[in-house]
Amino acid sequence: MISYKGGSFQKIASQGGETRNVLKSRNHQDSDKSANRQKEYTEIMMQGVAPQNRHVTSVAQEFLSVHWDRRKPLLLGYSGGPDSKALLYALLECNVTPHLVHVDHGWREESRKETLELQEEARKLGCPFFSTRLENARKEDEAREGRYAFFVTFFPKYASLLLAHTLEDLAETVLKRILEGAHLCNLGGMQPVSKQNGMAIWRPFLRVKKRDLFEFLQERGLPALNDPTNADPAFLRARMRKEIFPLINQWFGKEIYQNLALLSERSYELKKYLDSRISSVPEYKGPWGAIFELKGLGLLEIRHFLLKLAKAHSIVFTRPVLNTLIHWVLSQETSKHLVVKNKKIYIDNQRTWVCTAI
Template sequence: MSVRETAELFASFPNSGRVILAVSGGADSTALLVLAQRWRQRRTRGPELIAATVDHGLRPGSGSEAKAVGALARRLGVQHKILSWRGTKPKTGIEATARAARYRLLTELARQVGAEAIATAHTLDDQAETVLMRLASGSGPAGLAGMRPRDARDGLVLLRPFLGVRKARLVATLTRAGIAWVEDPMNADPAFARPRLRAAAAVLAREGLTAERVGRLAARMARYEDAVAAAVEAARAHIADPQRPGRLDGRALAAAPEEVALRLLTDAILGAGAPCTMEKPPRLQRLEAMWCDLRAAIAEGRATRRTLADALIAVDRDGTVSITVAPPRRSPQRQTTAASRGRRNAAKHPFTKPR
């Protein structure tokens, strides 16, 4: 990879401060460590680089692999930290749980050392897999925008300098430099969605679904997403009540473009504060179906109530939309117990016959 290309890849890095490099030891992240160090070495000004490896403890040898990354970092003159994910590991949903733990540990480290940014080694291949997975799950434009080269997360900047680079180029760079990397067997395990997509990559490419084309789709969706976000903010001023969170002018909401209305509804539902809603936004398909019902009620001037993602959405006859946390649902066991108690009480009542 040329000096000029490397400089372009890391142009988003700050000129001072500290940046955490997330380095697992795989080819992509090892290339991040090597190329970022080369880039920094050529500059008179730039951030201090700190490499961090998260040892998930999910398989034998992970600790040794983390130490090997540390040895490489020391040879390159880069400070290195090993972060261990401790505690009970789930039997299902391990990918998502491990990812959340990884970002939590990296964020904690960044705050401890005063770093303003975390850099990851996501490639164009990763971007294509992400977009295809989201397409398969029914995501809308926001999901199909994929990952951004620069993002904000928990008060930190998240940088992805390789998002336009194919993995094969990074592998070739390491091979030419004689630098080894680790192959994680989970990356080829068909029990997980990403390995299954990688196995199908050649077939998809023959049909025109190359990583480059899917990456361009993500970039276009990101542009669309930015335009919609601006339209949502413009509409928010006359649809949402800043003095009363969770209150929307339903008639103005119904008159807005549907995508804008759905975004404002989503924001209000997330703002309602239901714990599970804050962790995971409502599914788009369910949101669309609910909005269809609400819009009809607003047009007909009738009141209605719906629940979605632990939020209660109510429409008054005047068209006002109110969103609050839905009351807790009673479990079937509690309902049965209450019904049995009611029958016992009825049997004891002098004027009531048991049924």
């Protein structure tokens, strides 16, 4: 097991005093025994499962056939909850043996016992199992940061990190960004295929509803862990899931998940288009660094370019600051500048550059 403290991971002794390196696969049994266990599992689980109820497995199979070349193993983020458990057993039905990585957020004392239960489950299935417990994650964002910091330590050994986010998870992200006032290009939520810190992330179930996964587990008699923090109203995601979405669906008279997922796609399409439009912005070398010529760009393109420029310099523009800069560009103002933190952003006759403020 690996302990995460203060932004770094430390190895600690697992049961029996053995210290494990997370970058080395752990052999529970030899590969032949592992294959036999999985074959036996598949035969038992699929008894009585009608072909029309194998939709979840088919989704996983189709996704892997497009994206996976089988040259490297797959790493599955495994909480033991309904979503990740459904993805694990769908992979097994596809004759795929994922390696499992589990993150205990450290919010509940009983989660230590649950980690051991998941470790034993992985042993029986022949899936290598790695885990960590976060010591200082008190908020959702901190927990997410801790999870991904642990995940990235496994790469580039694996082809990708598989996550079991669903249609509802995607919709929640999009609605949250709408209500936060995100820019149109930033409304998009999670994508089926993405990359983060050099780590490929795949989400095969991003268009699958949670109830389909529940049915998948029920048909196969597979119990999942129930983490009560997922329903704790202290967390925004729980409030959205238990209160906001049911109310909106009721008022609207239909589920809005698909529409929000479609909005996510359109947002990424707009971002891709604007990226192509600003890719040819002329760049010159000046005494303070790169100078960019914004002549010929429209309002949306200027906003998009300035936001990307800010991100490149680790600057966050407030709306008033961004609107002022856009106004200066469109009005062809000269010798204008604003200071944000320790950076000066200059606008001069539809040219812009950034330098360190003295």
